[in-house]
Amino acid sequence: MSILRIIAAGATAAALAGSAFAAGGGAHPHGPAEGFPFESPLGKFEKDSVQRGYQVYKEVCASCHGMKLLSYRNLGEKGGPFYDPEYPNANDNPLVKALAAENEILDPVPNEFGEYDFRPARPSDPFRSPYANDAMAATANGGAIPPDLSVITKARHGGANYLYSLMTGYPSQEAISYETSPEGEFLTVIDPSLVRSSGIYAEGAGGHGDVGRLIQPLGQYYNPYMPGDTTAQYEGDPRHPPKGGFLAMPPQLTDGRVTYLDGTEATVSQMAYDVAQFLAWAGEPKQQNRKSLGLATIAYLVFFALLLWFSYKRIWRKVEH
């Protein structure tokens, strides 16, 4: 019987581990070397980094990606990057007002003549959408609609680590060569053995594939962390196509792409770190409340369980059972 019990226990572990198998496609994402501060059970967001991340979003991502579930007021609410205890109502916060006013939106309420005007956004307005509708977004991006980023860290396996890997993971120039095919087509060829993440952490890491040629489709960009299938584009052993896939977004972050207001050096990995942290906050602004309430709740339950345990021992002390 004990053997079967062990098998049953092993099967439990295997079944639980099995859920990990369901994921797949891209290379396993890895975060920054020290990890993100908010990942641990008691970890908090780094306010400065979330503020810088908002700047990266505003100056880089927002030209294509909307965040329709967020409003400007969220930035100044408790736990938000621009929260100021002097203004418990974020709509009164002058900094939030100013941040909102940097964006011009189409007023959802018609004016006295029944027409819709453009006006600077107010804290109560949702984040400005870069496109009026999906068709316009697709047309502007070669048919691919840039995903909304409101809950992107919850919508991807690996969360913030995945975003960090993706933003820093595009092949560097040494892996890319250009040639013209016999038919006269212009080809972008990637050598998977030379693909390394441009982030600080992965510099020492090895390549993501064998020696071979990966032909990048026109208007698409290879990234080893993007879930997908590269077999059709790979000239090499078809049993081992390089991990990853193609996406319509070209590499966005280059050193100094933004000039941080707080003087932090804007390296690729710094920007990726900041924007990933900003998006992790945006995906779940109440994360810190959740963790602190959890601590109190569990402490209470453990105390309650102890009380019940001793009551149980006392009540049953005379009963043989």
Next chain:
Amino acid sequence: MSGHESTYKPASGFTRWLDDRLPIVRLAHDSFVDFPTPKNLNYWYTFGGILAVCLAIQIITGVVLAMHYTPTVDEGFASVERIMRDVPYGWLLRYVHANGASFFFLAVYIHMFRGLYYGSYKAPREVLWLLGCIIFFLMIATAFLGYMLPWGQMSYHGANVITGLIGALPIIGEPIQTWLMGGPSIGNATLQRFFSLHYLLPFMIAGVVILHIWALHVPGNNNPTGVEVKEVKKDTVPFHPYYTVKDGFAIVVFLIVFAIFVFYMPTVLGHADNYIEANPLVTPAHIVPEWYLLPFYAILRAITFDIGPIDAKLLGVIAMFASIAVLFMVPWLDTSKVKSMRYRPVAKQFFFGFVACSLLLGWCGAVNPDDPVIPLGEDKLLVSYTDANGFVATAEFDAYEEAVAEVESLPADSGASISVQKAPAFRFVHLAQILTVYYFAYFLVILPLLGLREKPKNEPESIHKSVLGGHKSSDAALAPAE
């Protein structure tokens, strides 16, 4: 037990007056205070109380969530996120409700395995077991309907798969499918009726739970020995305070584990794709149900062959429904006179095999059925080309360089190409097929035959005798020869 005499004595004038008109306090007193309960119930028996708490949590959080949720395809997804962001403690309500479903199923599975192990379905408790099976079936339906409501990618495509299955039934399938979806495809009408039914079914569950408790209180609890209560004084203790405190302790421990998930890993049991708004035009790479339905999903996908005129898809649907239906027949399939598997050394082995089988089926449901469990050999490269006589020829290679050399040596008009020849392997679909056979064999072959052939160990004379000297020694005396 219904046979025991009521010990309720109304203390005040009002309760005496009420007791003559509606003896509801007497009912509660006899059911939950002075109810004689076997004194040897172990912690596996606390899951009934835990399940009652789960149902209450789901109904309370669900009712409040329904105040804020908008069941339309345009606003469903955003309204769930609005609950998480703008409703005070909305994130807590929603995470408790979503993880509560998982914990509800975790508890119900333990409760069911406990019933199977201790023979709690046998006379005189068949109706009790049947009502439990109905509750389980309603729970599956409720969970499936509820998973649709966040209107994410898995919600939409999962619902598409399941309603499609019902459409596979002959003749009645399509009309039922259309009726379920409220139209030719999944859309706003589907979401609204799913929401309505998701709100209705938990109250039906609550109704059946009342019957379940009633059916429990007529014969009284089973117990780990499977021997019925003989002398109430010696064999039982009153439910309160003995079991209120023991169940209470177990419930709080269960809640601690639950809280760890709700507060520190609230999304780990879900699927990332469900945070992408539903899009009928984009199908996720892997459509998988929530973890608690994976074993049934594995049985569905294990049937990959036709039998006579019935095609594989329909057979899969039949097998999946049969895997739940067979639970209803368990009281009449098990022929053993002995209830508890403590005294059935052979049946016990098969039981733990069944537990392992169920868990492994869950694993099979989570992965791609074509993935190898045990690879038998290496993948090879296959060069196919047209030879000089115009026939299609192939050549096999291990090394990529050799295959390339072969292609280059062939004339340009031979149309040579390299493809992958998958190595034979023992795949998850094969594992799932074996496990499915075991799943059904356990109920349909092993339980009926074993009961007739197995020689059980001696049961104790009474509950009272079995607990004398502590259950350690009684277990030791019963240690099976291995």
